[in-house]
Amino acid sequence: MRMVDLIEKKRDGKELSKEEIDFIIKNYTNGDIPDYQMSAFAMAVFFQDMTTEERANFTMAMVESGDQIDLSAIEGIKVDKHSTGGVGDTTTLVLAPLVAALDVPVAKMSGRGLGHTGGTIDKLEAVEGFHVEITSEEFIDLVNKNKVAVIGQSGNLTPADKKLYGLRDVTATVNSIPLIASSIMSKKIAAGADAIVLDVKTGAGAFMKTTEEAEALAKAMVDIGNAVGRNTMAVISDMSQPLGFAIGNALEIKEAIDTLKGEGPKDLEELCYVLGSHMVYLAGKAETLEDARAKLQEVIKNGKALEVFKTFLSAQGGDGSVVDNPEKLPQAKYVSDIKAEKDGYVSEITANEIGTAAMLLGAGRATKESEIDLAVGLMLRKKVGEKVTAGEAIVTMYSNSENNEEVAKKVLEAYSISSDPVTAPPLVYKEIK
Numbered sequence: 001m002r003m004v005d006l007i008e009k010k011r012d013g014k015e016l017s018k019e020e021i022d023f024i025i026k027n028y029t030n031g032d033i034p035d036y037q038m039s040a041f042a043m044a045v046f047f048q049d050m051t052t053e054e055r056a057n058f059t060m061a062m063v064e065s066g067d068q069i070d071l072s073a074i075e076g077i078k079v080d081k082h083s084t085g086g087v088g089d090t091t092t093l094v095l096a097p098l099v100a101a102l103d104v105p106v107a108k109m110s111g112r113g114l115g116h117t118g119g120t121i122d123k124l125e126a127v128e129g130f131h132v133e134i135t136s137e138e139f140i141d142l143v144n145k146n147k148v149a150v151i152g153q154s155g156n157l158t159p160a161d162k163k164l165y166g167l168r169d170v171t172a173t174v175n176s177i178p179l180i181a182s183s184i185m186s187k188k189i190a191a192g193a194d195a196i197v198l199d200v201k202t203g204a205g206a207f208m209k210t211t212e213e214a215e216a217l218a219k220a221m222v223d224i225g226n227a228v229g230r231n232t233m234a235v236i237s238d239m240s241q242p243l244g245f246a247i248g249n250a251l252e253i254k255e256a257i258d259t260l261k262g263e264g265p266k267d268l269e270e271l272c273y274v275l276g277s278h279m280v281y282l283a284g285k286a287e288t289l290e291d292a293r294a295k296l297q298e299v300i301k302n303g304k305a306l307e308v309f310k311t312f313l314s315a316q317g318g319d320g321s322v323v324d325n326p327e328k329l330p331q332a333k334y335v336s337d338i339k340a341e342k343d344g345y346v347s348e349i350t351a352n353e354i355g356t357a358a359m360l361l362g363a364g365r366a367t368k369e370s371e372i373d374l375a376v377g378l379m380l381r382k383k384v385g386e387k388v389t390a391g392e393a394i395v396t397m398y399s400n401s402e403n404n405e406e407v408a409k410k411v412l413e414a415y416s417i418s419s420d421p422v423t424a425p426p427l428v429y430k431e432i433k
């Protein structure tokens, strides 16, 4: 087989066989296929697309390019959740203990954040002593015992995707549905999920700007998952603004605690119920989605979900008492309000810009080597649809330095204020199975 012939075949819109796709991924991973040929191939896929079968084969070839996590020693159906959005996305922190409280095993492999998106591990490390440096044996034992544990990402998961993603980034081929879908799904499958719930974001701050694009991506991922034997479904949810109020590590832990007490922001709570219901249902712990939702509401009401969060934090070295005393979380030195410059109605809050503003405060990493400040971040005081008057606080800033003009400027840029009334967008647009 020659790579040049396979590039030509895809360029001309023909379907590649499993053997041909395996050849490409295997030889690209080991360095026998050079970047320039893979770039041409990615561009051919960008224009010619892939069939459902090609997408599934491409995904599995990437899964098989590196380590695959074996979670078979964990009892029950392991359901993973993935969000394509991610600025101030506190859902993972809420959902992990919430569904675990219903005996759904949550074996979460997670990463650190880079740029404007926060990583779940960074957030959890805002709890004094919490760590994810545990062995796979400890990880599996903890999930069997407490139903939830988090471990750091293994070094050699889907190396083909890592290499290809880097190449796509510099060859204008990131924004291709078959390539995005296979990239995301390969990582979830290699991490050992039996079933997958996807939260595909749509709106100005998301990868997929329109509902139609989000739907096409969601459908592509659901088809791949189901074609390779992983029960998969997707929820298309709104990203015309960040979810909840908090963006920043300790602030999001506090927000997760509030939500697990039933006192969190309503949009965050609702999305957790929607995604959580699907997770519980796919795990076989409820007969219907309605039944699943009722059970989730019950463990929030009776305190079990919060108790599971406490146990989970303590089991990985963390100070579980933060659940009862959130003031023990890292606190910022300076708290100040960013004020609206004019009257009107909030029409959009661009998630990327809010994420960048939080990063400038130190809540996120500008480079892989940056140290993050766990205490700092932003709390949104006004959300889409709300009325504001000039001089009124729209965001509260938590900072450890006195001069934050650049941050305030970014926050004001992120907010669009319209003179006409705005109706808040729906939280969930569609569910795809």
Ligand code: URA
Pocket (backbone or CB within 6 Å): 165, 174, 179, 180, 181, 183, 184
């Ligand atoms: N996220 C991924 O993991 N892969 C993509 O291709 C795009 C977004």
Ligand code: CA
Pocket (backbone or CB within 6 Å): 087, 088, 089, 090, 243, 244, 245, 246, 247, 252, 255
């Ligand atoms: Ca949040």
